Amino acid sequence: MRTIILNEPGKFERIETDAPGEPNVGEATVRVRRIGICGTDLHAFWGNQPFFTYPRILGHELGVEVVAVGDGVEGLRPGDRCVVEPYLNCGVCIACHRGKTNCCASLKVLGVHTDGGMRELINVPAIKLHKSETLSLEQLALVETLGIGAHAVQRSQAEKGEFALVIGAGPIGLAVMQFALAAGTQVIAMDVNTRRLEFCQKQMGVPMLVHAGDDETNANRLRELTNGDMPTIVFDATGHPDSMAKAFRYVAPGGKFVFVGLYQGDYTFNDPDFHRRELTLLATRNSTPQDFRNIIALMEHETIDTTPWITHRAAFDEMPDQFPSWLNAETGVIKAVIDCD
Ligand SMILES: NC(=O)c1ccc[n+]([C@@H]2O[C@H](COP(=O)([O-])OP(=O)(O)OC[C@H]3O[C@@H](n4cnc5c(N)ncnc54)[C@H](O)[C@@H]3O)[C@@H](O)[C@H]2O)c1
Numbered sequence: 217m218r219t220i221i222l223n224e225p226g227k228f229e230r231i232e233t234d235a236p237g238e239p240n241v242g243e244a245t246v247r248v249r250r251i252g253i254c255g256t257d258l259h260a261f262w263g264n265q266p267f268f269t270y271p272r273i274l275g276h277e278l279g280v281e282v283v284a285v286g287d288g289v290e291g292l293r294p295g296d297r298c299v300v301e302p303y304l305n306c307g308v309c310i311a312c313h314r315g316k317t318n319c320c321a322s323l324k325v326l327g328v329h330t331d332g333g334m335r336e337l338i339n340v341p342a343i344k345l346h347k348s349e350t351l352s353l354e355q356l357a358l359v360e361t362l363g364i365g366a367h368a369v370q371r372s373q374a375e376k377g378e379f380a381l382v383i384g385a386g387p388i389g390l391a392v393m394q395f396a397l398a399a400g401t402q403v404i405a406m407d408v409n410t411r412r413l414e415f416c417q418k419q420m421g422v423p424m425l426v427h428a429g430d431d432e433t434n435a436n437r438l439r440e441l442t443n444g445d446m447p448t449i450v451f452d453a454t455g456h457p458d459s460m461a462k463a464f465r466y467v468a469p470g471g472k473f474v475f476v477g478l479y480q481g482d483y484t485f486n487d488p489d490f491h492r493r494e495l496t497l498l499a500t501r502n503s504t505p506q507d508f509r510n511i512i513a514l515m516e517h518e519t520i521d522t523t524p525w526i527t528h529r530a531a532f533d534e535m536p537d538q539f540p541s542w543l544n545a546e547t548g549v550i551k552a553v554i555d556c557d
């Protein structure tokens with residue numbers, strides 16, 4: 217069957233691989249029909265993700281169709297369209313026991329730590345499939361990315377009417393904004409990239425924008441927008457240590473600071489500054505099965521509109537040639553999706 221493998225950084229290859237065998241107990245065989253591409257795939261391609269090993273079949277944002285189910289699988293039948301929740305958790309660690317499967321102590325992400333969906337067929341645990349009767353395969357391929365935002369907003373316990381600042385308007389920041397808007401918060405988007413800020417406003421209806429400058433100017437602008445109070449929730453979706461350090465001062469007293477962006481290094485902050493305002497600092501990672509179900513319901517009820525998300529498309533065989541252009545934010549790429557049909 218057709219497969220695309222990343223042999224080493226920068227080198228995709230189209231190869232033929234064996235089809236998977238019959239699904240085992242509790243598994244399903246699915247046909248991969250749409251694949252979303254995100255920053256993780258781009259980092260794998262560049263070779264700057266420390267935990268990445270090669271060769272690897274990428275693909276973790278998958279819109280799939282069920283082909284066969286193994287024994288003991290209920291509620292799924294051939295023809296069902298699903299999104300794959302790619303977070304393969306152990307089921308026995310403390311995090312799994314407490315329902316926090318998104319941060320399992322020995323988590324393996326399909327298409328990141330294990331071979332993923334850039335191939336025709338794949339066997340997956342049936343409990344990792346979330347189906348929808350009405351969503352398109354493209355919409356299903358967006359659910360995983362949206363999950364990062366949905367989970368971050370769920371962690372923040374955002375309440376209607378409060379000011380939520382989202383720093384970084386890349387795909388992850390946009391996902392956060394989407395759910396912060398759905399939660400009824402007054403969203404402020406901050407980025408250094410004007411084009412991305414315009415996208416937030418025009419395509420997603422984000423009401424307030426801040427073009428990031430020096431931190432004094434940013435803080436003054438935020439004070440103006442929030443009637444002098446500052447935002448009660450700040451999400452960092454940049455992963456840039458400078459921005460993350462500066463952003464501490466943008467949080468209102470008693471507020472929350474949520475790290476969505478990842479920084480591969482140490483991070484320090486001033487304790488009195490943190491204590492005086494009794495801030496809450498939260499990390500968020502991936503998302504849970506419940507987040508997947510919530511997102512599917514919000515999409516089915518058209519509470520969230522994903523039309524603006526997909527900016528680039530390519531056929532499966534064309535992907536290796538198109539992929540490098542998706543590395544460049546200047547092309548206006550938000551989400552590229554591969555059509556495997
Ligand atoms: N929590 C999770 O589970 C999870 C999952 C996937 C990705 N991530 C992380 O989320 C982060 C964002 O991912 P992405 O794909 O959207 O990245 P991206 O690079 O496309 O977007 C980052 C945005 O931040 C902006 N930015 C950079 N420095 C800034 C500054 N000083 N002030 C304001 N804006 C600034 C950039 O212009 C860009 O628009 C990354 O760190 C990524 O590793 C987290």
Ligand SMILES: [Zn+2]
Pocket residue numbers: 253254255256276277360361
């Ligand atoms: Zn992704």
Ligand SMILES: [Zn+2]
Pocket residue numbers: 305306307308309310311312320321322323
């Ligand atoms: Zn576990």
